[in-house]
Amino acid sequence: MxxxxxxxxxxxxxxxxxxxxxxxxxxxxxxxxxxxxxxxxxxxxxxxxxxxxxxxxxxxxxxxxxxxxxxxxxxxxxxxxxxxxxxxxxxxxxxxxxxxxxxxxxxxxxxxxxxxxxxxxxxxxxxxxEVEHLGAFPLPVEVIPFGWQTTQALIEETLISMDVMGRTSSLRMNGQVPFITDEGNHILDLHLGRIGNARQLALVLNQMPGVVENGLFIxxxxxxxxxxxxxxxxxxxxxxxxxxxxxxxxxxxxxxxxxxxx
The missing domain is CATH 3.40.50.1360 (Rossmann fold)
Known part of the structure; x- marks a missing residue:
């Protein structure tokens, strides 16, 4: 009620x-x-x-x-x-x-x-x-299961050159197993704290092999x-x-x- x-x-x-x-x-x-x-x-x-x-x-x-x-x-x-x-x-x-x-x-x-x-x-x-700058909420990135750890490492390495506060990521879990999307993929949550240039980050992420899509809607x-x-x-x-x-x-x-x- x-x-x-x-x-x-x-x-x-x-x-x-x-x-x-x-x-x-x-x-x-x-x-x-x-x-x-x-x-x-x-x-x-x-x-x-x-x-x-x-x-x-x-x-x-x-x-x-x-x-x-x-x-x-x-x-x-x-x-x-x-x-x-x-x-x-x-x-x-x-x-x-x-x-x-x-x-x-x-x-x-x-x-x-x-x-x-x-x-x-x-x-x-x-x-x-509503936030002044995006990034406090972990940024989801959908990746294919094949080689996801390699994709994760590539993302974290690339974040070094990005305007963000944090550079760690975690595989989203569903209990004791990885979360699976409707398309059969995994999700990496990027813990960035603050995103200085969301447009640039979105473009860079989607150029990486293994990345299907990111959660930035620009x-x-x-x-x-x-x-x-x-x-x-x-x-x-x-x-x-x-x-x-x-x-x-x-x-x-x-x-x-x-x-x-x-």
């Missing part, structure tokens, strides 16, 4: 709720992965069920696909959609230029493909995700919607140069708030 939500979950919910205002009937919508994106999927599912909203959802992970189907959203593949009207997703960090770190949930590759195949990308996040996000525990939401449009805010009221809704699996 909404009354039982923590302040952080309230912030995620109001950001997701506000993002649904950008979704129109007939749209092809990229559906992000993670706890904040899960709120969005639930909100859109409620609109499909109660308001007759007709959309095609393109999920960025198997777990998002499962949730979308559970709430009644018509799920299709990106190949079927070919191009999307909008993608709405969360972020692990964003800066003042709306550059992002994503991939905390392990879906960065599909998330980046879907986001760049969209007319517009909207990020929904709580206020704690010049991809158009709008960020920031939620607060009070119910306030702030919308920043990087293209229009506008900032607006409003208050979203909480309404008790058993269907929306029950059994949400983050």
């Amino acid at each position: 909404s009354g039982d939500l923590s302040p952080i979950d309230r912030a995620k919910f109001v950001a997701a709720k506000r993002a649904t205002d950008f979704v129109d009937d007939g749209m092809r919508v990229g559906l992000g992965t993670g706890s904040t994106a899960a709120w969005l999927v639930r909100c859109l599912g409620e609109m499909v069920r109660d308001d007759g909203l007709r959309i095609k959802g393109v999920p960025t992970s198997t777990r998002t696909a499962e949730l979308a189907r559970d709430v009644g959203i018509d799920v299709i593949s990106l190949d079927e959609a070919k191009w999307l009207d909008i993608t709405i997703d969360g972020a692990d960090e964003f800066d003042g230029d709306l550059n992002l770190i994503k991939g905390g949930g392990g879906a960065l590759l599909q998330e980046k493909i879907v986001a760049t195949a969209s007319d517009q990308m909207i990020v929904i996040a709580d206020a704690a995700k 010049d991809v996000c158009d709008i960020v919607i920031i939620g607060y525990g009070s119910g306030k939401v702030e919308v920043r449009d990087i293209n229009e140069g506008t900032v607006s805010s409003q208050q979203i009221d909480f309404v008790e809704n058993d269907n929306l708030f029950a059994d949400l699996a983050d």
Whole structure:
């Protein structure tokens, strides 16, 4: 129930709720992965069920696909959609230029493909995700399993010449075994502390053999919607140069708030 939500979950919910205002009937919508994106999927599912909203959802992970189907959203593949009207997703960090770190949930590759195949990308996040400089959150890098330790060593050696504070990395684990992405790859989390030149780092990482993709999303996000525990939401449009805010009221809704699996 909404009354039982923590302040952080309230912030995620109001950001997701506000993002649904950008979704129109007939749209092809990229559906992000993670706890904040899960709120969005639930909100859109409620609109499909109660308001007759007709959309095609393109999920960025198997777990998002499962949730979308559970709430009644018509799920299709990106190949079927070919191009999307909008993608709405969360972020692990964003800066003042709306550059992002994503991939905390392990879906960065599909998330980046879907986001760049969209007319517009909207990020929904709580206020704690805003940073002056990217890098406090470990930067995920998806690598193929073959020779991953060699790839890791190459990355760490290359970081010496990069404008970053830290230069260590770790293989992401799932219990006692390596975490496996939907594409069957591993993830290296880079503990950088602060990234001075995110654009340069993104380009350098993706030139390395063994690296599939990195979690830096540069010049991809158009709008960020920031939620607060009070119910306030702030919308920043990087293209229009506008900032607006409003208050979203909480309404008790058993269907929306029950059994949400983050």
